[in-house]
Amino acid sequence: MAMDMSYFDEMEAKIPRGKIRTRFAPSPTGYMHVGNLRTALYTWLIARHGGGTFILRIEDTDQGRLVEGATDVIYRTMAECGLTHDEGPDVGGPVAPYIQSERRDTYGKYAHLLVERGHAYYCFCEKTESEEDAGDFNRAADPCRSLSLEEARARVEAGEPYVIRQRIPEGGTTTFHDAIFGDITVENSALDDQVLLKRDGLPTYNFANVIDDHLMGITHVVRGSEYLSSAPKYDLLYHAFGWEVPTYVHCSPVMRDQHNKMSKRHGDPSYEDLKAQGYLTEAILNYVALLGWSPRGEQAEREVFSLAELAEIFDIAGISKSPAIFDIEKLTHFNALYLRAMSPEAFHAAAEPYIRRTVNNPALDTRAIAALLQARCERLTEIPEKVAFFETLPHYEKDLFTNKKSKTNEEVSKRMLESAVPALEELADWTQESIHSCLMDLAAKLEVKNATLMWPVRIAAAGQAVTPGGAVEICQILGRDECLRRLKVGLELL
Ligand code: GLU
16 A cells, blocks of 8 residues: 655645755753854854845754753853844744654654655664664664565564664765765765664654754755764665755864864863853854854955854855864954944943942942953953952052152152142042143153153052053042042052
8 A cells, every 4th residue: 555645745845945944953952062153153144145044943852961951051042142043943933843852753754754665674673772872783684674564564563662774775885965075975885774763763863853954944954074974874865755965064173272172071161151251242253153164255354244244255165174273362352352342332331240240339430440441351251350459459569669661669659649649639620631630730840750650649549550541540430539548558658
């Protein structure tokens, strides 16, 4: 009796066609590592560049690896990064559901269809999961491969547990094409009759992936090159079904050094870690885009791109075959560029929580402090330590008052502060302009270099040698009373 094909025909009819469709298909592991973020970004860029559709699919077939709250990390990261999806578990779409665990029945049906067509077979052998995982399963030795379909079906009907295995052609080779790596040919004898459907009726990861990519109309499959070795088996599956093979785009890994991939286990940062280390989302995205992709033509020398600009110029041909090395210094450089390019308001908004980690006094103006920091920090996390002196005058030694370049020593500094205190006390208003001209006039009157006066004032006001901002800005932010109190503390020390 011919198989009823109406289910499959309906599924085919639902597949959107005619436009680029890409998907990011993370497994919910609980964090977004840099390589994953890059895959998401490239996948999104290919869709946006081509005016296509970007889909989010959750690949949770491996129930043993499920992590509580893990999908939230995915949604949150994608939203923060602006990698908006057009279809997905939360927004729905024409080929829903978009969570693999909700598509379980579909995979079973397709596995049985493949059996029917001779490209897969029921296997009743008892094999442990570890034998399976190690891949040391010898196809020629599997008696089930040569069972007749009638015989196998009878055993299935009798209730014998089974898996469904892919029937890899006996001899010959399989050639598939990858957009980055070109044509790759493998001997079929090197491929194992991988399990497609497990004893519990759940699909294996590799099978679900192919079924979904087809049924979701995916035109470009972007993923890490660790999947390259499974690609021939994917290819054989597409052909077995008579489906069009999507464009494969396998990206080389992001490495921590010449020899090792980045890994959470070795303490390499995830996207969330980088955020916590004070990096801006925009800078992370910009840097990650260039990890393994480079602009060409007129833009070849350019480094700074917004997401919209990337979407405009991104092309698959710019993706590199060689692994990229993640360089935190380079990311820091990007971050500094992005911090500097922000509007003062935006920078203040980003910096304020960090300023508030050490500066709690409400009289201290965080906007003025932020203005000092914007050109002087590479990561937001440097801020708390840099500005702590505003809150509390650090304990310091009087040798800080000695500075050759400013021509100061302890004795000179004492004289400077003795004149500065009454001059500042008399100021009518406490603005940067008034403080500035007061100190300039004073230096002129005392016939010393400006620096000779500014150095001791800044040291006494801040209590440390390195400060964001100069004497005038620091005095202004501290306010008259606190500033004068600190200058007097300095005098006492001297
Ligand atoms: N779920 C896979 C992963 O998280 C993605 C594989 C693919 O994109 O095909 O690595």
